[in-house]
Amino acid sequence: MAHGAPAVSAANRQRSPAERIDREAVRAYRLEEQIGHLIRRAHQRASAIFDAVMRGFDVTPVQFAALAKLHDLGPTSQNLLGRMVGIDPATMFGVAGRLAKRGLVRQGPDPSDARRILLDLTGEGRAVVEGMKSVGAEVSARTLDPLTPGEARELQRLLARIC
Amino acid sequence: MAHGAPAVSAANRQRSPAERIDREAVRAYRLEEQIGHLIRRAHQRASAIFDAVMRGFDVTPVQFAALAKLHDLGPTSQNLLGRMVGIDPATMFGVAGRLAKRGLVRQGPDPSDARRILLDLTGEGRAVVEGMKSVGAEVSARTLDPLTPGEARELQRLLARIC
DNA sequence: TGGAGACTGTTCGTGGACGAACGAGCGAGG
DNA sequence: CCTCGCTCGTTCGTCCACGAACAGTCTCCA
Structure with missing residues (x-):
């Protein structure tokens, strides 16, 4: 808080704690500078x-x-794969089902644990993922296009730190 | 492409263009380094x-x-507000409806254009948004916690550039 | 002035995100 | 050996995201 005004204004002194508002903070708030909003965009x-x-x-x-x-x-x-890439179990259920329905993935039992469903790439799934990986760098390159190579690496590093 | 191998390997010379795969790119692909994946996390x-x-x-x-x-x-x-914050019209329809149903926003006609629906904060909506803005900095601060203040500003700058 | 083209909100369909709750299965400790 | 606590997958509900198509409205220009 850089300004000299009191933390709780006169107008707020009468209110309940939950309704106390820092007018200066309200005035200073800029949506487009908030990190969450920038990440969403x-x-x-x-x-x-x-x-x-x-x-x-x-x-x-x-x-x-x-x-x-x-x-x-x-x-x-399914659960482990989801944990590796940041897909929660409820979402993974749908994702795995759609991939299986498309024939890119096989869902089989795990002999050593009856709770688990083992996912495995089909031949077509392997072909698709290899095709996509081979052009995957293009996606990152286009996304990072507005930045210099150094800035791109820095952005990558900073994002990895806040995950 | 930093390596010296030919762009299309011998194994791929026989395939159709859509199936041509750069094996080296496939091998080198690291999901967790891709900017899109980092942003999603x-x-x-x-x-x-x-x-x-x-x-x-x-x-x-x-x-x-x-x-x-x-x-x-x-x-x-609705449309203009959506454009200002990055909410497409189809999504905005639902968002505005939920805010109106909760009584935070009023939906009224625009006297100068019969197509438009004007959104306006209700008294409760104003109170809520001011309460949230007054603690909004806390969200960004917690999100950026793993970074130094300089890194945080740099991340903010870089994200703004790729939007 | 009349019509073409653009814009506004709406609807439908698909997909991702996740909290909460649940039953079935597993495993460690009593 | 058996029970308690955990894990795994599933289901439900709510919300965001967006392409595509549509009807009503507006604007601008031929």
Whole structure:
């Protein structure tokens, strides 16, 4: 708080604690400077670029994240795969189902644990994920286009720190 | 492409253009380094922090963005308000409806254009948005907690550039 | 002045995000 | 060996995101 005004104004002295308002903070608030808002906007733009570049594959960003990690790991349970890429179990249920319905993934039992469902890439799934990985750098490059290479690396580093 | 291998490997020379795969790019692809994936994860964390700090208000991040901008602008049409904060018209329809149903916003006709619906804060809406703005800095501060103040400003600057 | 083209809000469909609650299965400790 | 607590997948409800299509309205220009 950089200004000299009292933290609680005269107008607020009568109110209940929950309704006390810092007028100076209200006046100073700028939505477009808030980190959450900037991230939300950036997320919209990055998704749009992914859609444009990956159009031909008909796979969403989240579906691709699951496929890509499954490609790295080999057969993996739904929950674990979701944990690796940041998809909660309730969401993963739908994602895995859609990938299975499209024939990109197989859902099988885990012999060592009857609770788990093992996901595995099908041949088509492998072909799709490899095709997408081979042009994946293009998505990041286009998204980072407004920045210099140094700035791009810095942004990547800072985002990784706040995750 | 930093390596010296040919852009199209021998194994791919026989395939159709759509199936040509750069094996080296596939091998080098790291999901967790892709900017889109980092932004998605950051968005999840920022939303969780917003929910924790703003729990008492029962207003989502997107609803707050609309309320905050409406507070800045005064009565505004749905489409324009959406354009100011990055909410597309189809989404804005739902957001405005929920805010109106909760009594935070009034929807009225625009005398000068029969197509438009003017949104306006109610007394309760104003109280809520001012209460939220007065603690809004807390959300950004918590989100940026892992960074130094200089890094935080840099991240903000870089995100603004890629929007 | 009349019509073409643009804009506003609406609807539908698909997909992601997640809290909450639930049953079935697992595993460690009593 | 058995129970308690945890994990796994599932379901429900609410919300955001957005492409596509549509009807009503407006504007501008031929």
